[in-house]
Amino acid sequence: MSTPVARVRLVDAADAPARTTVTMVASVAARLGVLPLISGADAVGALTASLAALGRDAARTADGARMRQAIDAGRAGGNGNLLWSTLRIGEWSSVFPPSPILDHLRNDLAVLLADDLEAALELPPVPGEATGASHVREPEPVTFADLVLGLWAFSTEVVRAVEVLAAPALPPAGVVAVSGATPASPEGSLLR
Amino acid sequence: MVRLGNDPNQESGGPFADLLRLQGDFHTRLTTETLRYLRLLQGAFAPATPGTVMMPDAAGELQASGVVGSSVQLRLEIENRQRAHCVATPVMSPLVASSGATWFPATEASPPSALLPPGGVATLLIVLPLPDDLPAGTYRGVLLLQGFRNGGTSVVVTVSTASVNGNAKPRRPASRSAPAKRRRRGGRRR
Numbered sequence: 001m002s003t004p005v006a007r008v009r010l011v012d013a014a015d016a017p018a019r020t021t022v023t024m025v026a027s028v029a030a031r032l033g034v035l036p037l038i039s040g041a042d043a044v045g046a047l048t049a050s051l052a053a054l055g056r057d058a059a060r061t062a063d064g065a066r067m068r069q070a071i072d073a074g075r076a077g078g079n080g081n082l083l084w085s086t087l088r089i090g091e092w093s094s095v096f097p098p099s100p101i102l103d104h105l106r107n108d109l110a111v112l113l114a115d116d117l118e119a120a121l122e123l124p125p126v127p128g129e130a131t132g133a134s135h136v137r138e139p140e141p142v143t144f145a146d147l148v149l150g151l152w153a154f155s156t157e158v159v160r161a162v163e164v165l166a167a168p169a170l171p172p173a174g175v176v177a178v179s180g181a182t183p184a185s186p187e188g189s190l191l192r
Numbered sequence: 193m194v195r196l197g198n199d200p201n202q203e204s205g206g207p208f209a210d211l212l213r214l215q216g217d218f219h220t221r222l223t224t225e226t227l228r229y230l231r232l233l234q235g236a237f238a239p240a241t242p243g244t245v246m247m248p249d250a251a252g253e254l255q256a257s258g259v260v261g262s263s264v265q266l267r268l269e270i271e272n273r274q275r276a277h278c279v280a281t282p283v284m285s286p287l288v289a290s291s292g293a294t295w296f297p298a299t300e301a302s303p304p305s306a307l308l309p310p311g312g313v314a315t316l317l318i319v320l321p322l323p324d325d326l327p328a329g330t331y332r333g334v335l336l337l338q339g340f341r342n343g344g345t346s347v348v349v350t351v352s353t354a355s356v357n358g359n360a361k362p363r364r365p366a367s368r369s370a371p372a373k374r375r376r377r378g379g380r381r382r
Binding site: 007008009010016017019020031034038058061063064065095096097099100102103110113136139157161 | 232235265274277285337
């Protein structure tokens with residue numbers, strides 16, 4: 001039996017700057033530049049809302065839905081909801097518009113792998129574009145389970161991304177290094 | 193003179209107390225809405241993030257069929273047309289049959305994530321084991337790439353049950369009257 005094949009293309013979003021090293025560096029710089037202008041509470045609140053938005057998206061997948069069901073059914077879910085309502089965490093964090101934190105992660109990783117980073121850094125700083133009122137995601141109610149699921153989805157993506165980054169030069173587990181013997185240099189397109 | 197007491201059981205102080213309560217509610221609401229507006233304004237001035245969109249081919253539907261207890265395989269070819277590296281992680285949505293059964297597949301992707309250089313192409317193999325208790329039918333869902341804006345590839349999995357002589361034969365979904373029938377026959381649950 002033949003395996004069905006589907007083809008997809010990854011392209012730049014039409015309503016955002018193209019993914020180039022220059023624009024991604026500008027995005028990192030702009031995020032860092034905003035930090036001194038906002039309070040710690042705003043930063044934590046925005047991060048909480050963003051992780052919860054990711055959790056809501058993840059709950060639409062098969063694995064995420066199972067995970068969400070387990071969180072809701074367990075004691076941790078009950079206690080978390082109790083803390084959430086008593087300390088009014090949900091009420092506080094539900095006013096922040098979420099930002100695309102997985103795009104941030106992917107872009108930051110791409111900057112690490114860019115072969116033209118030095119040239120991009122030598123250019124005059126590119127002013128980062130603003131999101132614009134029409135593209136701001138409306139704040140949504142943030143629940144405890146949303147946040148936990150978002151943390152799970154985000155950390156899973158981080159682990160996978162770091163493993164993929166390290167894969168070309170990762171020596172096999174259980175290797176014994178003998179004194180005096182120089183191990184063969186790993187080769188790959190990601191290595192200089 | 194208006195007297196405002198601390199005792200909640202005390203009768204309200206008449207129209208002035210109502211006026212004060214209304215005034216208090218108004219200011220609370222005004223503060224909340226102003227804060228909400230300022231947050232949205234803050235979001236509008238936040239730096240824009242370069243993003244990725246997944247664009248499936250026109251005839252991009254994945255169709256597979258299998259017998260319960262076995263597994264089906266799907267293959268996804270991803271081409272990165274951006275000028276930067278991109279990490280892609282496939283995820284499946286729940287699959288729903290017309291009978292109303294919802295299947296949460298345990299997907300095994302190989303590799304679990306792919307790192308695509310600019311212009312690079314990667315092929316991901318996604319295996320969906322068909323559980324023994326999965327009712328026969330046609331299940332529809334979407335294959336997504338985690339965190340990408342929009343997009344997804346439709347997936348249609350036709351599940352059948354194997355009969356004794358080896359021919360595939362559709363199995364009726366389990367009905368709710370099965371325990372009642374068992375009770376009528378005098379059967380007991382262990």
